[in-house]
Amino acid sequence: MNRDVKIEDPTLRNDLGSEAYLRMLTIRRFEEAVTRLITEGEVAGGCHSSVGQEAAIVGACMALRRDDYMSGTHRSHGHPIGKGSDVGPLMAEILGKRTGVCKGRGGSMHLTDASVGSIGESAIVGGGISLATGAALTAQVKRTGQVALTFFGDGAANEGVFAECMNMAAIWKLPVIFFCENNGYAATTPAVRSHGQPDIARRGDGYGIPGIIVDGQDFHAVYGVTAEAVERARRGDGPTLIEAKTYRFDEHSIGLFLGDYRTKEEVEHHRAERDPLALHRARMTADGFAEAALTEIETIVAGRIASAVAFAKESPFPGPEEAFELVHANVIPIRR
Amino acid sequence: MTDAITRRMSYFDAIGLAHREELAADPNTIVIGEDIALYVGGGMGDVDAGRIRSAPISECGFAGMAVGAAMTGLRPIVDLTIANFVYLASDPIINQAARLRYMTGGQFKVPVTYRASMWHNRSNAAQHSDRPYPMFMNVPGLKIVCPATPADAKGLLKAAIRDDDPVLVFEDNDLWGMKDEVSLDPDFTVPIGKAFTHRAGSDVTIITVSGCLRHALRAADDLAADGLSAEVIDLRSLLPLDNEAILNSLGKTGRIVIVDAAHRTCGAAAEIAAIIVEDGFDLLRRPVKRVVTPDVPIPFAATMEKPLYPNRESIAVAVRSLF
Numbered sequence: 046m047n048r049d050v051k052i053e054d055p056t057l058r059n060d061l062g063s064e065a066y067l068r069m070l071t072i073r074r075f076e077e078a079v080t081r082l083i084t085e086g087e088v089a090g091g092c093h094s095s096v097g098q099e100a101a102i103v104g105a106c107m108a109l110r111r112d113d114y115m116s117g118t119h120r121s122h123g124h125p126i127g128k129g130s131d132v133g134p135l136m137a138e139i140l141g142k143r144t145g146v147c148k149g150r151g152g153s154m155h156l157t158d159a160s161v162g163s164i165g166e167s168a169i170v171g172g173g174i175s176l177a178t179g180a181a182l183t184a185q186v187k188r189t190g191q192v193a194l195t196f197f198g199d200g201a202a203n204e205g206v207f208a209e210c211m212n213m214a215a216i217w218k219l220p221v222i223f224f225c226e227n228n229g230y231a232a233t234t235p236a237v238r239s240h241g242q243p244d245i246a247r248r249g250d251g252y253g254i255p256g257i258i259v260d261g262q263d264f265h266a267v268y269g270v271t272a273e274a275v276e277r278a279r280r281g282d283g284p285t286l287i288e289a290k291t292y293r294f295d296e297h298s299i300g301l302f303l304g305d306y307r308t309k310e311e312v313e314h315h316r317a318e319r320d321p322l323a324l325h326r327a328r329m330t331a332d333g334f335a336e337a338a339l340t341e342i343e344t345i346v347a348g349r350i351a352s353a354v355a356f357a358k359e360s361p362f363p364g365p366e367e368a369f370e371l372v373h374a375n376v377i378p379i380r381r
Numbered sequence: 382m383t384d385a386i387t388r389r390m391s392y393f394d395a396i397g398l399a400h401r402e403e404l405a406a407d408p409n410t411i412v413i414g415e416d417i418a419l420y421v422g423g424g425m426g427d428v429d430a431g432r433i434r435s436a437p438i439s440e441c442g443f444a445g446m447a448v449g450a451a452m453t454g455l456r457p458i459v460d461l462t463i464a465n466f467v468y469l470a471s472d473p474i475i476n477q478a479a480r481l482r483y484m485t486g487g488q489f490k491v492p493v494t495y496r497a498s499m500w501h502n503r504s505n506a507a508q509h510s511d512r513p514y515p516m517f518m519n520v521p522g523l524k525i526v527c528p529a530t531p532a533d534a535k536g537l538l539k540a541a542i543r544d545d546d547p548v549l550v551f552e553d554n555d556l557w558g559m560k561d562e563v564s565l566d567p568d569f570t571v572p573i574g575k576a577f578t579h580r581a582g583s584d585v586t587i588i589t590v591s592g593c594l595r596h597a598l599r600a601a602d603d604l605a606a607d608g609l610s611a612e613v614i615d616l617r618s619l620l621p622l623d624n625e626a627i628l629n630s631l632g633k634t635g636r637i638v639i640v641d642a643a644h645r646t647c648g649a650a651a652e653i654a655a656i657i658v659e660d661g662f663d664l665l666r667r668p669v670k671r672v673v674t675p676d677v678p679i680p681f682a683a684t685m686e687k688p689l690y691p692n693r694e695s696i697a698v699a700v701r702s703l704f
Contacts (some may be wrong), residue, residue: 151486176446
């Protein structure tokens with residue numbers, strides 16, 4: 046359980062399931078707000094929605110401490126939220142504002158928030174894998190007790206750097222968790238057409254790394270296997286490869302239709318039967334969690350998202366001169 | 382710089398000394414690269430084995446790991462050995478190291494050093510002989526140094542390791558055996574971004590990159606015999622460039638020859654020539670002259686390879702053509 050969890054209502058505090066619901070719902074509502082802002086013309090550039098993958102994201106993030114390292118991908122709005130980020134600066138970043146978490150220099154594909162251990166969301170597919178493996182090297186050399194988790198997709202598993210880093214993590218027993226969100230498609234290419242065998246987790250075997258497959262739509266399942274991998278890494282027993290089988294409800298990029306690479310029936314089936322939020326909410330109700338408490342979480346989330354959107358909209362854009370700042374550690378004149 | 386005692390040592394041993402001093406000075410400094418446990422002049426000294434990572438042949442992987450390690454508190458020195466292998470590591474160097482400070486709005490610094498040796502002029506053929514520094518001059522966020530003397534090999538490498546930005550150190554393998562006096566002061570560094578005038582002169586400026594310095598100094602001797610006074614300036618750093626030193630010298634001489642062992646098209650010399658034409662056109666008494674490597678892949682046979690690079694004779698010929 047993440048000890049940094051903060052919920053206003055004391056009855057909800059320290060309850061893993063309710064905190065997970067809050068974070069998963071925050072991701073869902075955040076992505077919905079981003080989609081609205083795109084249609085309103087407030088967002089420049091492409092955005093990749095995490096809707097459908099919330100349980101995998103939050104299950105992994107909540108198994109980490111706030112100071113554990115994490116790297117993400119182009120589809121990474123959810124990762125900092127899952128780790129506990131303030132959504133205001135994230136939304137402001139997506140709108141390219143000066144108050145954005147990266148001061149308007151990163152945007153949707155780079156919502157890096159160091160305050161929750163994020164060391165970068167890479168829009169180079171697989172780029173975050175080596176960064177997190179390096180952060181794990183720091184934790185080992187400095188004996189800090191931290192671990193690093195890298196989120197990547199099924200597409201990134203076909204980058205050479207994934208193999209290189211798994212091997213180095215294995216030989217040096219680095220405290221890193223390779224966490225694959227396998228949503229079945231690399232943009233439009235089905236995983237079945239781009240992988241020699243369907244289970245990415247089995248690749249761990251080739252490097253002496255435990256490979257675990259988990260239902261990515263089930264928060265508790267993901268949390269459980271990730272917590273175990275984190276414990277193993279902290280003990281000094283080395284890396285784990287986790288493959289969460291999940292599904293992307295939206296297109297590769299919001300508003301971008303790339304053709305009929307998957308059937309409507311398949312998408313509808315996942316939305317109706319495999320929605321991680323609906324599954325989680327139903328489970329909480331079945332477990333006797335009060336409807337009023339769930340409604341309170343939903344109210345909290347709606348308020349946070351509304352505030353974030355207002356904050357982002359009201360914030361100023363950076364000036365053209367700011368493009369020349371933060372290039373180097375020291376001031377080096379840059380010719381206009 | 383101080384007046385601390387010096388010792389005569391090779392360029393290669395100066396690199397090893399810089400490693401040992403920086404590893405001893407800062408427990409966050411680590412070294413990662415292929416075969417390094419038995420490598421780098423004189424070994425790494427008595428440090429925790431965990432700080433010396435002899436890596437598998439995975440340049441892209443460990444170059445990227447070094448970025449993540451640098452962002453989280455270490456100062457990695459990455460040994461990419463032969464300069465052509467930098468291409469395998471160029472994705473994390475360019476897409477990550479160079480721009481993560483910027484992309485994260487300054488939340489992170491990336492104090493990583495990448496070393497590579499340019500093994501040209503010794504019949505190692507086209508995949509082991511590159512001088513790739515110009516390609517990286519086109520990458521904002523990086524710093525690039527090219528030491529041309531044993532003292533600079535130590536001082537620039539130490540400055541690179543201590544710098545909070547990613548620095549590429551391109552060494553000239555032909556210089557590894559070169560010996561000269563090197564400071565033993567553990568705090569001796571050579572500032573990044575400052576050129577050094579090795580020989581003062583009044584008739585022509587010869588700007589050099591890396592190992593071209595020694596050829597230029599010999600050419601300057603030959604030219605002096607003809608009554609031509611050449612000023613020889615080693616740039617030492619390519620990012621940032623010391624524009625001031627170039628233009629000040631041009632102001633004295635009015636003639637300039639740029640000597641750069643990289644290929645002609647978009648080489649370091651091309652950028653320097655552009656700066657001169659933009660900012661120093663009125664100082665020029667004659668056109669800018671480049672002595673560079675022609676745009677051919679490096680051949681194996683020495684009879685074809687050796688004449689391709691700038692040398693004492695070709696530099697002198699270029700200078701004489703300006704008079």
